[in-house]
Amino acid sequence: MAKKSAGADSVYKIVEVVGTSPTSWEEAGKRAVQAASKTLRDLRIAEVVKQDMAIENGKVVAYRTRMLLSFKYQA
Secondary structure: OOOOOOOOOOEEEEEEEEEEOOOOOHHHHHHHHHHOOOOOOEEEEEEEEEEEEEEEEEEEEEEEEEEEEEOOOOO
């Protein structure tokens, strides 16, 4: 008899979020997760789908990280 893996019967929802930071893409991602965790419970995975920079007068002024966050669906 095969064992079920943990979470095999679970359903997850995915939302897209964008974090920003004046210092790095990593910090932008962390900020997005921190903000999302205030309203979303049971966050599981953050997948980075895009990174870009805002430029003003030839200088980078902000890093942006777009991510897909998954969390356990509560019916």
